Amino acid sequence: MLTAIPQKRPGPPLSAASSELGSVMRGNDGSVYICQANKNGVQSWKRADGEDVTHILSCEEEARERYYEIKAVGKGKAAPKTAKGAAKKASPEREIERERQPMPARKAPRKAAMKAPRKVAAAAAGRVSEGERPVCRGLKRNGDPCTQTKLNDAGLCRFHAGKGTPDTVSDTRLPVSFKDPYANANPEQAKELDGLYEYLSDHLRTAYDLDLPERADCPVECGLLDSKAGGIGFLHKNEGVPVCGECFSHMVLAVQINLAQLSEEVTDLLGLGEEGLLQLYICGANNCCANWDPFSSSELLRVVSPEHMRQHRQRAEIVAMYNTDVSPHTECAVQRIIKRPNDFPKGAELRELTRDKPTDIDEEYIWEESQGVLEGVQITIGGWFEWIQHVMYPHCPKCGERMTGTVLNIGSLMQTGLEWDDCGTAQIYQYQYQVLAMVHAGG
Structure with missing residues (x-):
């Protein structure tokens, strides 16, 4: 039997007379030490630290049976239920095998x-x-x-x-705010507006204005697939910069709308799907006037599918493709969407619809109100077009029907440097959600 040697100085066991594997003795510091072998077979004394070790084991046989239990308690593991299982798991050969196994x-x-x-x-x-x-x-x-x-x-x-829409890049929807037409109207003007809306009730449409920041606030660049005016737009990895079919100059991006950024009510109005890109490229040459007519080869109007959006060229590649004669316009990202629920006809269409107007509605007031609605509006989804001169809806090249479906009304975008001749506008039409056409007219 081993007895404790009362000494205060801590240290290793004083006696190593019994150095067989599994031998137990108490050292100068009062701790229990067990003789075991490392992975190289060298025997050494190891301190058995465990909260439940409160007494000194008195014989080598008991130590061999409870060796694994002492070690298990110290590491927080469950001890074996039988002495036979403990002796098997505590065998030196098994410990050596476990240490050698990575x-x-x-x-x-x-x-x-x-x-x-x-x-x-x-x-x-x-x-x-x-x-x-x-x-x-x-x-x-x-x-x-x-x-x-x-x-x-x-x-x-x-x-x-x-x-929820991982296949698009900028799938965060743009915020939508409501524009109250009565916000700045006095009681007399509000009464006139009521009469105007009542008279044009059969012709009122909902319009969504895409708000662009002022030129000084335009960022240097935004996401390649973001909704924007001007700048660098999406191009598939297997395509180059579009070329004008009339003068063979490079085209520049006018407008790009990421459908995934629009609210559900706007995508339902467009009818072009909930994902994809609506892009309008126009000729970048200043002296090319071929894009006046619909379906002109000097413009590229398309809807890019989400599958093609996954494989695109990098921004630096696209910039390097442009020559020195044509450069993209300043890039300006869409900040928010402003909803106008009571948009009415303007220009020539307004005059045609108000020929039989009631006598209590002032024609001059209607005209001024239509111009006030358009003030500051640069890109509009839905609503009525702004006709600078006469009405000229295009006709579908497949069936010949008039294309009256409104997609976009684009004014002169001074932030980007894009201007449709003399303060003109451009319109994008659709017919039966299949055919798209673009027409622009100067002032």
Whole structure:
């Protein structure tokens, strides 16, 4: 039997007379020490630290049976229920084998099993090849692929999974505010407005104005797929800058609308889908006047599908494609959408519809009110067009029917440097959600 040696100075055991594996003795510091072997087979005394070790084991046989229990208590593990199991698990050979076995080798199969379904799903989506880690299917705001590797079962990172539309870049919807036509009207003007709206009740439409910042507040650049006027727009990785079919100069981006940024009521009005890009490119040469007519080869009006949006050129590539004769306009991002529920006809259309107007409605007031509505409006979705001169709706090239569906009314965008001749406007029409046409007229 081993007895305690009363000394205050801590240190290793004073006596190592019994140095067999599993031997137990108490050292100068009052701790229990157990003789064991390391991975090289060298025997050494190891301190058995454990809160439940309150007494000294009195014999080597008991120490051999309870060796694993002492070690388990110190690490917070469950002790074996039987002495036979304890002796088996506490054998030096088993401990040497456990120390020689690397930890990652025991955990690797479990990790592989956990990530296997995600890797298969990502490989099916075409975003990962054999031997690579799967990445998110979503896109960043600048158009680059997302690089996150912590994915859900759908192959999306936490950010794009919460957005719900991972295949578009700027899928954060633009804020919509309401413009009250009675906000600055006195009681007499409000009465006249009531009479005007009542008279034109069959012709009122809802319009959505895309608000652009002032020129001084325009950012240097925004996202490649953001809603904007001017600047650098989306181009597929296999296409170059569009070229005018009349003078063969490079085209520049006039307007780009990301449908995913619009509210549901606006996309329902357009009828072009909830995702994709509506783009208008025009000839960048100042002396080219071929874009007056609809379906002209000097303009490119298209809707880009979400599938094509995933593969695009980088901004620097597109800028390098332009020659010195033509350069893109200043880029100006859309800030918000302003809803106007009572938009009425303007210009020539207004005069045609008010020929039989009641005598209590002043024609001059109607004209001034229509001009006041247009003041500051630069890009409008829906509503009525602003006709500078005469009404000239285009006709569908397939069936010959008049295209009266309103998509966009674009004024002169001074922030970007884009001007339609002498303070003119441009209009984009649609027919049966299939055919798009653009016409512009000067003042």
